[in-house]
Amino acid sequence: MRARLVIEAGKVNRQYFLDLLAFRELFLLLAWRDILVRYKQTIIGIAWSVLRPLLTMIVFTIVFGRLAKMPSDGAPYPILVFAALLPWQFFSNTVSEGGNSLISNASMISKVYFPRIIIPTTAMIVSLIDFLISILILSALMVWYQFVPTWRVVFLPLFLGVAAVAALGITYSISALNVKYRDFRHVLPFIIQFGLYISPVGFSSSVVPDKWRLIYSMNPMVGVIDGFRWAIIGNNIMYWPGFFLSVGLAALLLAVGFGFFRRMEREFADVI
Amino acid sequence: MSIIKVENLGKKYTIGHDLNAGRAYRSRSLRDTLAHKVRGLYQRVRHPLSPNTENTEIEEFWALKDVGFEIEPGDRVGIIGRNGAGKSTLLKILSRITEPTTGRIEISGRVASLLEVGTGFHPELTGRENIYLNGAILGMTRAEIKAKFDEIVDFSEIEKFLDTPVKRFSSGMYVRLAFAVAAHLEPEILVVDEVLAVGDAQFQKKCLGKMEEVGKEGRTVLFVSHNMAMISNLCQRGMMLNEGKLEFHGRVSDAVMKYYQATNHRDGDHEREFKSDTAELLGAELLGLSNLSDITIHDELTVRMRYRIKKQIDGKCVPNFHFFTSDGSYAFVDSAKDVSSSPPGEYCADCRIPPRFLNEGAYFVGVALTTFPEGGSLEVEFFDRNALSFNVVDPMDERSNRYGYAGPVPGVVRPQFDWSIVEESK
Numbered sequence: 001m002r003a004r005l006v007i008e009a010g011k012v013n014r015q016y017f018l019d020l021l022a023f024r025e026l027f028l029l030l031a032w033r034d035i036l037v038r039y040k041q042t043i044i045g046i047a048w049s050v051l052r053p054l055l056t057m058i059v060f061t062i063v064f065g066r067l068a069k070m071p072s073d074g075a076p077y078p079i080l081v082f083a084a085l086l087p088w089q090f091f092s093n094t095v096s097e098g099g100n101s102l103i104s105n106a107s108m109i110s111k112v113y114f115p116r117i118i119i120p121t122t123a124m125i126v127s128l129i130d131f132l133i134s135i136l137i138l139s140a141l142m143v144w145y146q147f148v149p150t151w152r153v154v155f156l157p158l159f160l161g162v163a164a165v166a167a168l169g170i171t172y173s174i175s176a177l178n179v180k181y182r183d184f185r186h187v188l189p190f191i192i193q194f195g196l197y198i199s200p201v202g203f204s205s206s207v208v209p210d211k212w213r214l215i216y217s218m219n220p221m222v223g224v225i226d227g228f229r230w231a232i233i234g235n236n237i238m239y240w241p242g243f244f245l246s247v248g249l250a251a252l253l254l255a256v257g258f259g260f261f262r263r264m265e266r267e268f269a270d271v272i
Numbered sequence: 273m274s275i276i277k278v279e280n281l282g283k284k285y286t287i288g289h290d291l292n293a294g295r296a297y298r299s300r301s302l303r304d305t306l307a308h309k310v311r312g313l314y315q316r317v318r319h320p321l322s323p324n325t326e327n328t329e330i331e332e333f334w335a336l337k338d339v340g341f342e343i344e345p346g347d348r349v350g351i352i353g354r355n356g357a358g359k360s361t362l363l364k365i366l367s368r369i370t371e372p373t374t375g376r377i378e379i380s381g382r383v384a385s386l387l388e389v390g391t392g393f394h395p396e397l398t399g400r401e402n403i404y405l406n407g408a409i410l411g412m413t414r415a416e417i418k419a420k421f422d423e424i425v426d427f428s429e430i431e432k433f434l435d436t437p438v439k440r441f442s443s444g445m446y447v448r449l450a451f452a453v454a455a456h457l458e459p460e461i462l463v464v465d466e467v468l469a470v471g472d473a474q475f476q477k478k479c480l481g482k483m484e485e486v487g488k489e490g491r492t493v494l495f496v497s498h499n500m501a502m503i504s505n506l507c508q509r510g511m512m513l514n515e516g517k518l519e520f521h522g523r524v525s526d527a528v529m530k531y532y533q534a535t536n537h538r539d540g541d542h543e544r545e546f547k548s549d550t551a552e553l554l555g556a557e558l559l560g561l562s563n564l565s566d567i568t569i570h571d572e573l574t575v576r577m578r579y580r581i582k583k584q585i586d587g588k589c590v591p592n593f594h595f596f597t598s599d600g601s602y603a604f605v606d607s608a609k610d611v612s613s614s615p616p617g618e619y620c621a622d623c624r625i626p627p628r629f630l631n632e633g634a635y636f637v638g639v640a641l642t643t644f645p646e647g648g649s650l651e652v653e654f655f656d657r658n659a660l661s662f663n664v665v666d667p668m669d670e671r672s673n674r675y676g677y678a679g680p681v682p683g684v685v686r687p688q689f690d691w692s693i694v695e696e697s698k
Binding site for chain 2: 004008037041082267270
C-alpha cells in the first residue's frame with residue numbers, strides 16, 4: 001500500500017516531521033542554490049565573504065580599540081572583535097536573509113507544496129558557509145598575532161548551536177510575519193543594526209557593570225558572544241548565570257517562532 | 273479502492289473591502305490592522321452598548337463548496353469550468369498548497385503537481401543546475417533526476433545551452449526545459465493545470481504525446497484546461513465545476529457537453545443575430561436518442577428542424593445542419609437536397625444520419641436556413657449554432673470491430689466500409 005495522506009480541514013498535519021525528512025534533499029538543494037547564486041555576476045565573488053567581516057573588524061578595532069580605548073581582555077583587539085563578529089555575522093545574516101526568504105520565494109510557495117519551514121532554515125546554511133570562511137580568517141589573524149587559543153575552543157560548536165537556535169527562532173517569526181505584513185521587510189534592517197549596538201561585538205561585555213549583566217544577558221547573543229570569547233581568548237571570566245539565561249531565552253525564541261510559523265504557514269499560499 | 277476520496281470539500285476566502293478607502297486588500301500592512309483594531313477599541317469605549325460598527329466589511333467568498341468525489345487509480349480526469357469556477361483552488365488543495373476550510377481528503381499515493389511550468393527556476397543558474405533544482409521542487413529525488421537526466425535534456429532539445437544561465441534563454445527554450453523536467457515526473461498521481469498551452473505547436477504536440485504516455489502507464493492524472501479538444505483527447509472522465517460546486521462528474525464527453533451547454537446558455541444570444549422577416553426557426557429536435565442524449569455508433573439519428581417562411585420569395589429556401597465536435601471545430605455541414613420553390617408556410621425538415629457514421633464523442637448541431645434568391649446572393653435567414661447536442665458512444669460489442677482493443681479510435685467519422693480479404697498464396 002502506498003503512503004496514505006489525509007487532509008482534513010482544521011486538523012494539524014501529523015506527518016509534518018515525516019515530510020521534513022522526505023524533503024531533506026530539497027532543503028539541501030535550496031541551500032546549494034542560494035550559495036551558488038550569491039556571488040553570481042560579481043567581480044570578486046567569494047572574496048566578499050572575506051572582505052565584509054575583515055572591514056567590519058578594522059572599523060571596530062579603530063573605533064573601539066584605538067579611539068575609545070576599550071579594554072581588550074588581554075587579547076589583541078582585532079582578535080577580540082573578530083571572536084564576536086563570527087557569531088554575530090552568522091546570526092545577523094541568518095535573520096536578514098531568512099526574514100525575507102519566504103517573500104523572495106513567493107512563486108514557489110503558491111505553486112508547489114513542501115514544508116515551508118525549509119525556506120527560512122536554508123538561510124542558516126548559507127550563513128554557516130560564511131561562518132566557516134570567517135573561521136579561516138580568524139585562524140590567519142591568530143597566526144599573524146601569534147595568538148594561541150585555549151583548549152576550550154572545542155566548545156565553539158555548542159555556542160554556535162545557541163546562536164543558531166536564537167537566529168532560527170527570530171527568523172521563523174519574522175519571515176512568517178513578513179508574509180502577511182510587509183512592514184517587517186523595512187523593520188528588519190533596523191532590528192539588526194540595533195542588535196549590533198546592544199550586543200558586545202565591538203567591545204567586551206566586561207565593561208558592563210556587574211549588577212546589569214543579568215539584564216544585559218536577556219539578549220541571547222550576549223551569552224553566545226561571551227561564550228565565543230571565553231572559548232577562543234580564554235582569559236576572561238565567563239558570567240555563567242547570564243549565559244544560561246541567554247540559552248533559555250534562545251530556546252524560548254525557537255519554540256515560539258516554530259509554533260508561530262506552523263500556525264501562520266497554513267495560509268501562506270493564500271496571502272503571499 | 274479509490275485513490276483520491278474527497279468529502280464535503282470547501283474553501284473560503286475572505287475579501288476585505290475597506291469602506292474608508294474603498295479598496296480590496298489581501299496582504300495588508302500592519303498599520304492598517306493596528307489602526308483598525310484601535311478604531312474598533314475606541315468605538316467600544318465610547319459607545320459600549322452600540323453594535324459593533326466595523327470600518328471594514330468582510331466579504332466571504334467560497335471558492336469551493338460541498339465538493340465530493342472519488343477517483344479510481346488510473347483515471348485520467350479532466351476538470352473543466354469557466355474562469356473562477358474553482359478549478360485551480362481544487363488543484364491547490366489536492367496538491368496541499370493551501371488548506372481546505374471544510375471537508376476531508378484521502379489520497380493514497382505520491383502526488384506531483386504541475387501548476388506552473390518552471391516553478392523555482394532560478395535565472396542565474398544554468399540549465400543543468402535548474403534541472404536538478406526544479407526536479408527536487410517537483411518532488412523527484414536526486415537519484416531519480418540523475419537517472420533521467422539525459423532523457424530530460426533530449427526531450428528539451430537544449431543540449432547546446434545546458435551550461436548557460438537560464439536568463440539568457442529564449443522564452444521558448446525556457447519553457448521547453450521546464451516542461452521536460454516536469455514530463456519526467458513519475459508520481460502515482462499527477463495534477464496538471466493548464467500548462468500545456470505553451471511553446472510552439474510542434475512542442476505542444478510532443479507534450480501531449482508525453483501526457484498520453486503517462487496516462488497509459490496507468491497513472492492517475494487530474495488535468496485542468498480550457499481546451500476541450502485536449503481534455504477529450506487525454507481524459508476518459510470529466511468533472512465540471514461551476515461557481516465552486518461540482519456540477520457533473522462522469523464521462524468526459526458528457527462533461528464537455530455540459531460545459532458547452534452551460535456556457536452557450538449564457539452567451540448564446542449573440543449567436544442568433546440573424547434577424548429576418550423572411551423566415552423564423554420554430555424548433556429543433558433529435559429523434560432516435562436512447563437515453564437522455566446518447567446514441568451508439570450503430571444507431572441511426574434523425575435531426576429535425578421546424579421553421580416558418582413568412583413571405584413569398586423568388587428563389588429557394590434551403591435548410592442546413594452544421595455539426596460541430598466537442599472542441600468547436602466543424603465536423604460537417606449538410607444541406608437539404610432537391611429544394612424547389614418555398615411558398616410561405618410551416619415546414620419540417622428531417623435529416624437522417626446513418627448508423628456507423630459518426631465516431632464517439634460529443635457533438636453540437638447548428639440549424640440554419642439559407643435563401644438563394646433568383647439572380648441575387650445567398651442570405652442566411654437564421655443560424656442557431658448550438659441548437660442541439662448529443663453524445664455518440666461505442667458500446668464496445670462485436671459490431672465495433674475492436675477485436676479486444678479498448679483504446680480510443682481516432683477520427684471524427686467511424687464508418688465501416690466494405691472489406692474483402694482473400695488468401696492469395698500460402
